[in-house]
Amino acid sequence: SKKLSSTVQEAPLISDVAYELADIDWDSLGFALMPTDFMYIMKCSHGQTFSKGELQRYGNIELSPSAGVLNYGQGLFEGLKAYRKQDGNILLFRPEENALRMRMGAERMCMPSPTIEQFVDASTKLFGFFQVPPPGKGSLYIRPLLMGSGAVLGLAPAPEYTFLIYVSPVGNYFKEGIAPIHLMIDTEVHRATPGGTGGVKTIGNYASVLKAQTAAKAKGFTDVLYLDCVHKKYLEEVSSCNVFVVKGNVISTPSIKGTILPGITRKSIIDVARSQGFQVEERLVAVDELLDADEVFCSGTAVVISPVGSITYHGERISYRNGGIGVVSQQLYSALTRLQMGLTEDKMDWLLEL
Numbered sequence: 001s002k003k004l005s006s007t008v009q010e011a012p013l014i015s016d017v018a019y020e021l022a023d024i025d026w027d028s029l030g031f032a033l034m035p036t037d038f039m040y041i042m043k044c045s046h047g048q049t050f051s052k053g054e055l056q057r058y059g060n061i062e063l064s065p066s067a068g069v070l071n072y073g074q075g076l077f078e079g080l081k082a083y084r085k086q087d088g089n090i091l092l093f094r095p096e097e098n099a100l101r102m103r104m105g106a107e108r109m110c111m112p113s114p115t116i117e118q119f120v121d122a123s124t125k126l127f128g129f130f131q132v133p134p135p136g137k138g139s140l141y142i143r144p145l146l147m148g149s150g151a152v153l154g155l156a157p158a159p160e161y162t163f164l165i166y167v168s169p170v171g172n173y174f175k176e177g178i179a180p181i182h183l184m185i186d187t188e189v190h191r192a193t194p195g196g197t198g199g200v201k202t203i204g205n206y207a208s209v210l211k212a213q214t215a216a217k218a219k220g221f222t223d224v225l226y227l228d229c230v231h232k233k234y235l236e237e238v239s240s241c242n243v244f245v246v247k248g249n250v251i252s253t254p255s256i257k258g259t260i261l262p263g264i265t266r267k268s269i270i271d272v273a274r275s276q277g278f279q280v281e282e283r284l285v286a287v288d289e290l291l292d293a294d295e296v297f298c299s300g301t302a303v304v305i306s307p308v309g310s311i312t313y314h315g316e317r318i319s320y321r322n323g324g325i326g327v328v329s330q331q332l333y334s335a336l337t338r339l340q341m342g343l344t345e346d347k348m349d350w351l352l353e354l
């Protein structure tokens with residue numbers, strides 16, 4: 001793992017923060033906001049570069065009613081996690097990948113973005129020792145935002161931008177934890193279109209699936225699996241995560257082609273699975289392949305790896321591993337999380353240790 005030399009000022013009162021947060025019931029963390037005491041903010045004007053970021057007390061921010069992000073959705077977000085190691089040190093998983101993805105998204109959304117170094121440096125500054133859950137109890141979710149905060153009326157890039165990071169200790173994303181989730185395919189709603197922004201982490205990609213997700217939950221499903229909007233035949237992803245299909249020794253996942261979010265967990269799983277002897281294919285995965293797959297699982301920073309117990313398509317339910325946790329999902333989950341928690345050797349140099 002790498003070590004970081006810091007260029008950002010240390011947080012004041014960090015020991016107070018640590019003690020306040022020591023009260024947390026670490027055993028019952030879910031994926032709900034538990035605000036911590038600080039947030040990081042950095043601003044810049046259009047055409048300029050970001051500088052002079054600072055830590056502030058966590059709280060509401062002031063925005064013009066005509067801010068670009070509020071009126072036209074000029075905004076991106078990221079998500080990354082910090083884990084506490086057995087020895088007390090903190091591990092960040094591939095933060096420079098999130099920084100890079102934000103830069104690519106910012107280019108698509110006509111926004112300036114922080115440098116990789118600024119992003120990574122700021123991501124490390126927001127937590128005291130106790131805010132990162134104890135080993136095995138969860139992680140600290142780091143949520144960077146980039147938004148057009150300047151005022152606009154006509155449609156145009158905003159004149160000012162804000163980069164903000166807040167953090168929250170989290171446990172499992174789905175209430176099921178590592179237990180299998182149940183998906184339905186919504187044949188009417190599509191998450192992304194060719195030439196659109198499905199391949200970048202814009203805030204709007206997530207708002208646009210809320211209706212389908214809410215309807216699926218009302219029917220008792222955990223979430224929705226979306227198909228491509230052109231052929232209505234190829235798997236894309238789930239509302240908040242990528243998808244993988246397992247058949248024998250072959251693991252397939254939709255290739256990154258503009259409509260798929262390039263997940264960092266997705267990318268990491270591909271490497272981990274290959275290192276364990278699986279054949280991994282990034283390609284078009286037809287919905288029919290779900291019928292004779294052995295296992296399906298989802299991946300994401302928030303979700304980690306979530307085995308899929310069933311998928312319902314046109315009212316027909318396809319079950320996997322009798323609704324139990326798939327062996328391949330379990331194996332990859334263990335390999336990935338052990339690596340993220342520093343329990344196995346970081347051969348790929350993916351961890352930043354603090």
Ligand code: COI
Pocket residue numbers: 078079080206239240241300301302303
């Ligand atoms: C993540 O997995 O970090 C995400 O950004 C997905 C979000 C919907 C929680």
